[in-house]
Amino acid sequence: MGRSQIRLSCQRLSDLAAVLAPALGDRWQESDAQRAAFIGSEGHHSLTMPWAVVQPINADEVQMVVTAAMNRGVPIVPCGARTSLEGNCAASSDAIAVDMTKMNRILTIAPEDLLCAVEPGVTREGLNTELRTTGLFFPVDPGANATIGGMISTRASGTTAVRYGTMRENVLALSVVLPDGRLIRTGTRARKSAAGYDLTHLFTGAEGTLGIVVDATLRLHGVPEVVASGVWPFQSIDGAIQTVIAAMQMGLPVARLELLDDVAVAACNRYSHLELPETPMLFVELHGSPATIDEHRTNLEELGRGNGGRALMLSTDADEQRKLWRARHSALPAARALGPSSVVWTTDVCVPISNLGKAISRTRSMIDRAGLTAPIVGHVGDGNFHVLFVLRPEDEEEWAKARNVNEDMITFALSVGGTCTGEHGIGIGKREALQLEHGDAAVSVMKQIKQALDPKGIMNPGKIFI
Amino acid sequence: MGRSQIRLSCQRLSDLAAVLAPALGDRWQESDAQRAAFIGSEGHHSLTMPWAVVQPINADEVQMVVTAAMNRGVPIVPCGARTSLEGNCAASSDAIAVDMTKMNRILTIAPEDLLCAVEPGVTREGLNTELRTTGLFFPVDPGANATIGGMISTRASGTTAVRYGTMRENVLALSVVLPDGRLIRTGTRARKSAAGYDLTHLFTGAEGTLGIVVDATLRLHGVPEVVASGVWPFQSIDGAIQTVIAAMQMGLPVARLELLDDVAVAACNRYSHLELPETPMLFVELHGSPATIDEHRTNLEELGRGNGGRALMLSTDADEQRKLWRARHSALPAARALGPSSVVWTTDVCVPISNLGKAISRTRSMIDRAGLTAPIVGHVGDGNFHVLFVLRPEDEEEWAKARNVNEDMITFALSVGGTCTGEHGIGIGKREALQLEHGDAAVSVMKQIKQALDPKGIMNPGKIFI
Numbered sequence: 064m065g066r067s068q069i070r071l072s073c074q075r076l077s078d079l080a081a082v083l084a085p086a087l088g089d090r091w092q093e094s095d096a097q098r099a100a101f102i103g104s105e106g107h108h109s110l111t112m113p114w115a116v117v118q119p120i121n122a123d124e125v126q127m128v129v130t131a132a133m134n135r136g137v138p139i140v141p142c143g144a145r146t147s148l149e150g151n152c153a154a155s156s157d158a159i160a161v162d163m164t165k166m167n168r169i170l171t172i173a174p175e176d177l178l179c180a181v182e183p184g185v186t187r188e189g190l191n192t193e194l195r196t197t198g199l200f201f202p203v204d205p206g207a208n209a210t211i212g213g214m215i216s217t218r219a220s221g222t223t224a225v226r227y228g229t230m231r232e233n234v235l236a237l238s239v240v241l242p243d244g245r246l247i248r249t250g251t252r253a254r255k256s257a258a259g260y261d262l263t264h265l266f267t268g269a270e271g272t273l274g275i276v277v278d279a280t281l282r283l284h285g286v287p288e289v290v291a292s293g294v295w296p297f298q299s300i301d302g303a304i305q306t307v308i309a310a311m312q313m314g315l316p317v318a319r320l321e322l323l324d325d326v327a328v329a330a331c332n333r334y335s336h337l338e339l340p341e342t343p344m345l346f347v348e349l350h351g352s353p354a355t356i357d358e359h360r361t362n363l364e365e366l367g368r369g370n371g372g373r374a375l376m377l378s379t380d381a382d383e384q385r386k387l388w389r390a391r392h393s394a395l396p397a398a399r400a401l402g403p404s405s406v407v408w409t410t411d412v413c414v415p416i417s418n419l420g421k422a423i424s425r426t427r428s429m430i431d432r433a434g435l436t437a438p439i440v441g442h443v444g445d446g447n448f449h450v451l452f453v454l455r456p457e458d459e460e461e462w463a464k465a466r467n468v469n470e471d472m473i474t475f476a477l478s479v480g481g482t483c484t485g486e487h488g489i490g491i492g493k494r495e496a497l498q499l500e501h502g503d504a505a506v507s508v509m510k511q512i513k514q515a516l517d518p519k520g521i522m523n524p525g526k527i528f529i
Numbered sequence: 530m531g532r533s534q535i536r537l538s539c540q541r542l543s544d545l546a547a548v549l550a551p552a553l554g555d556r557w558q559e560s561d562a563q564r565a566a567f568i569g570s571e572g573h574h575s576l577t578m579p580w581a582v583v584q585p586i587n588a589d590e591v592q593m594v595v596t597a598a599m600n601r602g603v604p605i606v607p608c609g610a611r612t613s614l615e616g617n618c619a620a621s622s623d624a625i626a627v628d629m630t631k632m633n634r635i636l637t638i639a640p641e642d643l644l645c646a647v648e649p650g651v652t653r654e655g656l657n658t659e660l661r662t663t664g665l666f667f668p669v670d671p672g673a674n675a676t677i678g679g680m681i682s683t684r685a686s687g688t689t690a691v692r693y694g695t696m697r698e699n700v701l702a703l704s705v706v707l708p709d710g711r712l713i714r715t716g717t718r719a720r721k722s723a724a725g726y727d728l729t730h731l732f733t734g735a736e737g738t739l740g741i742v743v744d745a746t747l748r749l750h751g752v753p754e755v756v757a758s759g760v761w762p763f764q765s766i767d768g769a770i771q772t773v774i775a776a777m778q779m780g781l782p783v784a785r786l787e788l789l790d791d792v793a794v795a796a797c798n799r800y801s802h803l804e805l806p807e808t809p810m811l812f813v814e815l816h817g818s819p820a821t822i823d824e825h826r827t828n829l830e831e832l833g834r835g836n837g838g839r840a841l842m843l844s845t846d847a848d849e850q851r852k853l854w855r856a857r858h859s860a861l862p863a864a865r866a867l868g869p870s871s872v873v874w875t876t877d878v879c880v881p882i883s884n885l886g887k888a889i890s891r892t893r894s895m896i897d898r899a900g901l902t903a904p905i906v907g908h909v910g911d912g913n914f915h916v917l918f919v920l921r922p923e924d925e926e927e928w929a930k931a932r933n934v935n936e937d938m939i940t941f942a943l944s945v946g947g948t949c950t951g952e953h954g955i956g957i958g959k960r961e962a963l964q965l966e967h968g969d970a971a972v973s974v975m976k977q978i979k980q981a982l983d984p985k986g987i988m989n990p991g992k993i994f995i
Contacts, residue, residue, distance in 0.1 A: 175774075175882070176882055176883050177777070177882075178881070217723055218727070219723070224721060229721050231727070231730075232694075245970045246970065247968070248967070248968060248971055249967075249971060251966070252881045252945075252947065253879040253881055253912055253942075253946070253948045253951065254881075254882070254911045255695050255697070255879055255913065255948075255952065256684075256950065256951060257685070257686075257734055257948075257950045257952045257953055257954045257955075258948050258950050258954075258955055258962070258963055258966050258967070259734070259963050259966075259972070260734065260739075260978060260993075261684070261733065261734050262974060264697075265726060265730070265731055267727065268725075268726065268727050273726075285778075308641075311643070312643065314643075354821075355821055355824070358818060358820055358821070413717075413719040413721055415639070415642040415719055416642055445719075446720055447719075447721065479718075480718030481719040482722035483724050484724050486721065486723045487723060488723045488724075489724060489725055493724070496724070497724055500717070500724055500725075501713075501714070501715075501724070504707075504711045504712065504713040505713040505714055505715060505728060508713055508728060509725055509726040509728065511982060512978055512981060515977040515978060515981040516974065516977060527725055
């Protein structure tokens with residue numbers, strides 16, 4: 064930024080402060096300590112402090128903030144729990160971070176229609192706690208206790224997507240404050256609609272670049288009669304994957320089907336104090352009636368037998384289940400603990416299921432040949448897997464090797480018709496991959512939409528597009 | 530249109546003919562007989578002949594046609610089987626109809642990835658015939674033997690959406706020729722993706738106003754081990770609906786759950802030579818293993834018992850099933866047969882399931898009070914129902930009464946958070962309702978997107994927006 068630009072930028076920001084600080088009181092924050100809290104994320108990108116942080120408590124305030132920022136050309140970076148992995152809410156020194164976590168009310172629970180409406184700062188765990196007495200739950204589970212707004216914006220999925228779908232399938236309607244300050248409502252409370260352009264899906268996965276979600280209507284699902292979960296060790300990773308592929312091709316309605324390679328199992332054992340055999344394994348969960356669970360279990364075991372599967376040890380004990388899934392959800396800190404003072408770079412791709420074996424085995428051998436430490440875990444029922452590179456912050460050679468593996472994962476995924484990210488989004492980390500995946504023409508359509516709705520480019524700039 | 534405008538329009542059209550006629554040979558059609566074939570639809574709107582019809586056979590030709598039309602500002606109306614109901618592909622005398630039915634190749638069937646890729650002119654029945662030997666099927670079933678391209682464009686659903694989702698859930702990727710002639714590809718063959726804006730869902734349901742779909746990648750599903758279907762008579766329509774509501778709230782995975790009121794049953798009996806008891810009833814289908822089907826049937830029967838349900842007569846005989854669903858799919862001609870030389874106006878709304886009873890009973894009594902003939906049928910598991918007004922073409926009073934009922938259906942649906950159309954789309958018939966449903970701000974966002982991608986407004990003009 065040149066000196067005159069900086070002066071202009073400072074002028075804009077102090078103008079903005081003059082409007083917003085009195086209106087928001089202590090929810091306008093510009094001290095170093097307050098701003099520094101907004102650097103963090105679960106990702107590996109080095110992020111910048113925003114110029115200020117605002118914490119709106121309702122849609123009116125979001126409209127006020129957005130309008131004031133838009134009038135002065137000040138960039139806005141909406142954020143939630145900041146658990147995203149690709150720098151999706153990375154700030155810049157001339158931007159204001161809009162922290163949505165104070166908008167965390169559950170607005171409606173309508174069990175009779177299997178839906179609820181929430182503000183974007185509600186977390187998925189918070190929502191499910193609130194739902195406990197209704198016999199319903201919100202299934203989408205990316206592991207981290209993300210906010211619903213963040214999950215909408217990254218089109219999150221996670222362990223249960225194989226059965227219940229991702230955010231794409233579970234968001235019915237949104238209210239969004241647009242970059243020009245207008246408030247719109249997309250979608251309805253009906254299960255389906257053919258009325259006009261599908262704006263709900265346009266904003267789901269837009270990573271806050273088209274507007275700020277201020278409330279969301281979500282589909283809920285009945286808590287199953289029985290939940291049975293457990294671990295299923297395999298002799299080889301390929302055997303585990305072949306079993307997954309067969310199960311998906313059979314259409315078995317498994318509720319969770321997670322792969323951990325031996326490195327990931329070892330990391331989990333150490334971090335979560337488990338004593339799992341350190342071989343590749345599947346974490347499995349079945350939902351249903353006792354009879355259907357028996358049926359699906361029998362089918363799974365039959366598939367596993369030909370593929371080197373050992374016993375499938377399912378339990379219906381809630382404590383054991385919690386322990387299991389807590390261990391799976393702790394894959395990221397468990398990976399961090401593998402290298403003292405290391406940084407973990409988590410990447411993901413998603414491929415058509417028939418190519419999953421090839422994709423993972425190719426990645427595993429590249430990692431091994433490069434001498435990297437990197438557990439592989441995955442929502443493999445979806446064809447989606449993650450590599451957690453455990454890297455020394457200063458070791459440039461190691462980072463270069465990881466970049467190399469990441470690039471190969473993406474190139475291979477695209478070559479078989481897959482995608483450069485199944486659930487983390489593009490953020491700042493995968494902008495080139497987006498271009499490779501969709502091609503210039505499709506990306507230019509995305510940019511035309513962005514330009515139409517945000518001509519000044521103030522809304523979460525620098526994300527998704529190069 | 531003023532005289533000078535007409536002259537300008539004629540000039541444009543003859544310019545276009547000079548380019549396209551030599552290139553397309555007999556697939557450029559401008560005789561009265563050829564153009565007249567493109568007036569028809571299953572809807573009640575009086576349509577206009579297009580100025581010419583083109584029948585492209587590949588994406589290159591679609592690009593050529595669109596580019597040539599765009600350069601001359603000639604409107605384009607893409608169409609498939611023309612089974613849509615809201616004038617979604619109504620032409621105008623200065624437009625060319627782009628008949629996509631000659632692009633009807635199945636491009637890929639990948640059973641290992643549960644997907645296929647097809648050209649837009651493939652019909653759903655044609656596709657399922659082709660899939661017969663694979664153990665897979667494409668579930669979305671709007672009744673009519675629509676083309677896949679048309680089903681994408683109206684975001685169609687139908688009898689099986691309650692279990693398998695609508696086109697929204699079953700389209701993975703598209704290739705689209707944009708209004709400026711560019712070809713883009715949206716989506717991938719992976720089950721999910723978080724890479725950039727969800728263009729696939731933007732074009733799904735856009736009714737050809739943003740571009741022409743030239744191929745589509747679709748999700749396939751395994752043919753269930755057992756299919757059991759049959760009729761389930763109820764003492765009252767309310768009892769049938771209460772049973773549906775309870776089944777949905779329990780999360781019973783019913784594959785089809787169709788309501789026919791007594792008027793609809795009588796019409797089906799007459800038209801399809803059945804002998805069903807002329808009371809309200811559900812047409813039910815269950816998919817699964819013998820054990821799960823037994824379980825779901827037992828659950829259903831239990832729900833029905835408290836609501837005046839008689840015996841649920843399920844059969845696994847394929848011939849009987851075909852007969853049953855053929856009768857259900859013939860609801861439209863059956864309604865037409867109720868009034869000699871009558872026109873049938875089919876409308877649909879969709880409401881949150883808890884309001885379904887109120888919505889239908891209110892509509893039924895309005896119909897009866899108005900003295901109209903109008904069977905009610907519905908994909909009630911989704912909260913979606915249809916009224917088939919049987920009207921004398923010249924009886925203005927009757928049409929006014931029908932308009933009145935239609936307006937009330939929409940007003941009520943919107944008042945309970947529903948939508949003005951569950952699956953027919955907006956076309957020319959529900960443009961005002963779109964505005965009521967989404968409000969000015971959201972509709973203006975749709976228009977901004979339309980304007981960004983189609984600044985000349987040549988792509989299926991006059992649809993969706995007033």
